[in-house]
Amino acid sequence: MDTFQQYLVEKTSYIEQHLLPALEQQGVPTQLYESMKYSLMAGGKRLRPMLVLAVLEALDKPMERGVPFAVALEMIHTYSLIHDDLPAMDDDDLRRGKPTNHKVFGEATAILAGDALLTRAFAYIAEAYQERSDVAPITTVKLIAELGKRAGATGMVGGQMADIEGEGKQLDLEQLEFIHRHKTGDLLVAALRGGGYLAEASEAQMDALTRYGVCIGLAFQIQDDILNVEGDAAELGKAVGSDADREKATYPLLLGLAESKDRLTALIAEAKAALADAGIEHSALSPLADYVQNRNK
Amino acid sequence: MDTFQQYLVEKTSYIEQHLLPALEQQGVPTQLYESMKYSLMAGGKRLRPMLVLAVLEALDKPMERGVPFAVALEMIHTYSLIHDDLPAMDDDDLRRGKPTNHKVFGEATAILAGDALLTRAFAYIAEAYQERSDVAPITTVKLIAELGKRAGATGMVGGQMADIEGEGKQLDLEQLEFIHRHKTGDLLVAALRGGGYLAEASEAQMDALTRYGVCIGLAFQIQDDILNVEGDAAELGKAVGSDADREKATYPLLLGLAESKDRLTALIAEAKAALADAGIEHSALSPLADYVQNRNK
Numbered sequence: 001m002d003t004f005q006q007y008l009v010e011k012t013s014y015i016e017q018h019l020l021p022a023l024e025q026q027g028v029p030t031q032l033y034e035s036m037k038y039s040l041m042a043g044g045k046r047l048r049p050m051l052v053l054a055v056l057e058a059l060d061k062p063m064e065r066g067v068p069f070a071v072a073l074e075m076i077h078t079y080s081l082i083h084d085d086l087p088a089m090d091d092d093d094l095r096r097g098k099p100t101n102h103k104v105f106g107e108a109t110a111i112l113a114g115d116a117l118l119t120r121a122f123a124y125i126a127e128a129y130q131e132r133s134d135v136a137p138i139t140t141v142k143l144i145a146e147l148g149k150r151a152g153a154t155g156m157v158g159g160q161m162a163d164i165e166g167e168g169k170q171l172d173l174e175q176l177e178f179i180h181r182h183k184t185g186d187l188l189v190a191a192l193r194g195g196g197y198l199a200e201a202s203e204a205q206m207d208a209l210t211r212y213g214v215c216i217g218l219a220f221q222i223q224d225d226i227l228n229v230e231g232d233a234a235e236l237g238k239a240v241g242s243d244a245d246r247e248k249a250t251y252p253l254l255l256g257l258a259e260s261k262d263r264l265t266a267l268i269a270e271a272k273a274a275l276a277d278a279g280i281e282h283s284a285l286s287p288l289a290d291y292v293q294n295r296n297k
Numbered sequence: 298m299d300t301f302q303q304y305l306v307e308k309t310s311y312i313e314q315h316l317l318p319a320l321e322q323q324g325v326p327t328q329l330y331e332s333m334k335y336s337l338m339a340g341g342k343r344l345r346p347m348l349v350l351a352v353l354e355a356l357d358k359p360m361e362r363g364v365p366f367a368v369a370l371e372m373i374h375t376y377s378l379i380h381d382d383l384p385a386m387d388d389d390d391l392r393r394g395k396p397t398n399h400k401v402f403g404e405a406t407a408i409l410a411g412d413a414l415l416t417r418a419f420a421y422i423a424e425a426y427q428e429r430s431d432v433a434p435i436t437t438v439k440l441i442a443e444l445g446k447r448a449g450a451t452g453m454v455g456g457q458m459a460d461i462e463g464e465g466k467q468l469d470l471e472q473l474e475f476i477h478r479h480k481t482g483d484l485l486v487a488a489l490r491g492g493g494y495l496a497e498a499s500e501a502q503m504d505a506l507t508r509y510g511v512c513i514g515l516a517f518q519i520q521d522d523i524l525n526v527e528g529d530a531a532e533l534g535k536a537v538g539s540d541a542d543r544e545k546a547t548y549p550l551l552l553g554l555a556e557s558k559d560r561l562t563a564l565i566a567e568a569k570a571a572l573a574d575a576g577i578e579h580s581a582l583s584p585l586a587d588y589v590q591n592r593n594k
Contacts, residue, residue: 028450032458036450083412086385088404107385111408112458115380116450118412122419123445126438137434141423144441148420153325153333153413161329161409 004287008050015049015070016041022071022124028116035105035113036120039078043096045295047220048073048191050288055195055209058283065135068128069143069194072121076151077187079117082110084160121147135198143194150190159183171249177218184224185217201278208278212285215271216292222264223293225250229257231296268293301584305347312346312367313338319368319421325413332402332410333417336375340393342592344517345370345488347585352492352506355580362432365425366440366491369418373448374484376414379407381457418444432495439494447487456480468546474515481521482514498575505575509582512568513589519561520590522547526554528593565590 019040025033049070056066085092085100086107092100102110122144129140149155159182166175192209195201201209228243229252243250251260271289275281316337322330346367353363382389382397383404389397399407419441426437446452456479463472489506492498498506525540526549540547548557568586572578 024449024451026451028455029458029462031462032450032455079412083408086408088383088408108461109458111380111383111385112454112461114412115376115415116454118415119445119449119454123442123449126442126445130435130438130442137438138427141427141434141437145420145423145427148416148423152321152416152420153329154321154323157409157413157416158325158329161326161406164405164409165326165328 004284004291007284007287008291011050011053012046015046015053015074018067018071019074022068022075022128023120031105031109032112032116035101035109036117038104039082039095039101039113040075040117042078042098044077046074047288047292048077048187051188051191051213051285052195052198054284054288055192055201056199058280058285059196059199059201059205061199062134065132065198066195068125069147069198070191072125072147073187073191073194075117075121075124076147076156079114079121080151080156080160080187082114082117086110089160089164118151139197142197146193146197147190150186155182155186155190159186166249168247169249171254173254176249176251176254180218180221181214184221185214188217188220189213205278205280208274208280211274211277212271212289215267215274216289219264219267219271219289220292222251222260222267223295225252226257226260226264227296264293301581301588304581304584305588308347308350309343312343312350312371315364315368316371319365319372319425320417328402328406329409329413332398332406333414335401336379336392336398336410337372337414339375339395341374343371344585344589345374345484348485348488348510348582349492349495351581351585352489352498353496355577355582356493356496356498356502358496359431362429362495363492365422366444366495367488369422369444370484370488370491372414372418372421373444373453376411376418377448377453377457377484379411379414383407386457386461415448436494440491443490443494444487447483452479452483452487456483463546465544466546468551470551473546473548473551477515477518478511481518482511485514485517486510502575502577505571505577508571508574509568509586512564512571513586516561516564516568516586517589519548519557519564520592522549523554523557523561524593561590 020037023036023040052066052070052073053063056063081095082101084090085095086102093103094100101113105113125140125143129135151157159179162179163183166179189210192213193206196206196209225243228241228250251263255263268289272281272286275285317334320330320333320337349363349367349370350360353360378392379398381387382392383399390400391397398410402410422437422440426432448454456476460476460480463476486507489510490503493503493506522540525538525547548560552560565586569578569583572582
C-alpha cells in the first residue's frame with residue numbers, strides 16, 4: 001500500500017468514527033434512527049469530509065477543527081443519496097452494493113430519514129462549534145451560509161432538479177455541465193471553502209480552493225460517467241451501462257470516450273494549478289485530485 | 298373587526314411580504330422555484346412567524362429583527378407539509394383548498410422543493426443576520442441550533458415518524474401526546490424560544506415562553522382534532538371526518554369530545570399563566586392563545 005492509500009484508509013477510519021456520535025438517538029423513534037444510521041454508515045469514499053480535513057492540514061491547522069463541518073457534509077451527501085434513490089426520483093434498488101434505504105425501511109421512513117439528516121447537519125454545526133473556543137461564532141455562521149447555498153436550490157438540489165428534467169432529453173454540453181457543477185460539484189466546493197473558513201485562509205487561497213473544487217467536481221462526474229461505461233459492476237456496487245439504458249446524457253455520449261478522458265485529465269491539471277497558486281501543491285489535496293481521476297468505484 | 302382580528306390581518310400581510318424575497322430565483326431551475334413558491338405562498342395562518350414577532354413586541358424589541366427567523370420557520374413548516382402530503386406519507390390531494398404540491402408539480406419536484414425549502418431556511422438565517430448589527434453571530438448560531446433541534450429527528454420529523462408508525466394502531470394518550478408535542482409543538486416552541494433569543498429574554502422568560510409553546514402546541518392539535526370532527530369542510534379546505542376514516546388516533550377518539558374541549562381550555566389557561574410568570578400577559582401572545590383555541594380552520 002503506498003503512502004496515499006494509507007492516508008485514505010486512515011482518514012476514512014477517522015471520519016467514520018465521528019459519524020455515528022453526531023446523530024442523536026435519545027428521543028428519536030427507533031425506526032427513524034435505524035434508517036439514518038443505515039445510510040450514514042453504509043460506506044462510501046467519504047470524499048467531502050476528507051477534503052475538509054485536507055484543507056486544514058494543508059494550511060497547518062488542527063485537523064480536528066474540521067470534524068463537525070466534515071460530518072455535516074457527509075450527512076447532507078447521505079440524505080441526497082437517500083432521496084435520489086426514491087421511486088419517484090431515480091428508483092434505485094442498490095447503492096454501494098446494498099439495498100437502498102427505502103427498500104429496507106419503506107418510502108415514508110426514507111423520506112423522513114433524509115429530512116432528519118439534512119436538518120441534523122445544520123444543527124450539528126451550530127451545536128458542535130459552540131463548544132470550540134478556536135472557532136468564532138461568525139465562522140460558524142459563514143459555514144452554515146456556505147453549506148446552505150451549495151446544498152440548496154442554487155446548488156445540489158437545483159442540480160438534481162435539472163438532472164431529472166433532462167432525463168430522456170437531448171442535452172448539450174452546457175446543460176450537462178450545469179447539472180454536474182451543481183449536483184456534484186457544489187458540495188465539494190462547500191467542503192473546500194468551509195475548510196478554508198476554518199483554516200482562516202486568505203482571499204486568494206479561498207479562490208484557489210474554489211477553483212480546485214469546481215475542477216475536481218466536474219472531473220468526478222466525468223469519471224463517474226466513464227465508469228458507468230467501462231467500470232466493473234462488482235467494484236461499483238451498481239449496474240454498468242445503466243446511464244445508457246435510461247438514455248441519460250453523459251460525457252461519453254456527448255464527447256466520446258477519448259475526449260471525455262482528455263477533458264478529465266485537463267481538469268485535474270487545472271485543479272493542481274489552483275493548488276500551486278495557493279502554495280499548497282505539496283498537500284494531500286494533490287494526490288486527492290489524482291484519486292478522483294483514477295478511482296475505479 | 299375587533300382589534301385582535303385587525304392585528305392578525307396586519308401581521309399576516311407583513312409576514313407574507315417577506316416570504317418570497319427570501320427565496321432565491323437566479324440560478325434555480327424554473328420548475329423548482331415555482332414549486333417552492335407555490336407552497337410557500339399558498340396561505341395559511343402564518344402562526345409560527347407571528348409568534349416570533351409577538352415575542353419581540355412583548356419584550357419591547359423591534360419586530361423586524363425577527364423577520365429572517367420568522368420566514369425560516371415558515372419555510373420549514375411549508376416543507377413539512379409538502380413532504381407529509383406525498384403519496385408515500387399521508388397521500389393528500391388537497392391542502393388549504395388547493396391541490397397539493399405533488400399533484401401540481403409531480404412527486405420528484407415536490408420532494409426536491411421540500412428539501413430546498415428546508416435547506417434555504419438555515420441558509421437564510423445565516424445570511425440575513427450577518428447583515429444586521431443588532432444580532433450577534435452567537436445569537437444566530439443559537440437560533441440555528443434551536444431550530445435544528447426542534448425541526449429534526451428529536452422534534453418535528455420524529456413526531457411525523459411516530460405519527461406514521463401509529464396509523465392503524467391503538468395508541469394511548471401518552472403516545473398521542475408524544476406525536477403532537479413533537480410534530481406540531483416543537484416548531485411552535487422553536488418560534489417562541491427563537492423570539493426569546495432575539496429579544497434577549499431572561500432565563501425565566503425563556504422557560505415561560507417554552508411552557509407557553511408546549512401548551513399552545515398541544516392545544517393547537519386538540520383543536521385540529523376537534524375541527525376534524527365538527528368543523529366545516531369549506532372553511533378547513535379539507536375533508537371533515539378524514540381522521541376517523543383513516544382510523545387515526547385523536548383526542549376526541551381517546552377522551553371523547555367534551556373532555557377534549559376541557560383539556561383544550563386547561564392548556565390555554567396554563568399558557569396564559571406562563572405569560573403572567575414572564576410579565577408579558579398583556580401582549581398579543583395572550584389573544585394568540587385564545588385564537589389557537591377558537592379558530593375554525
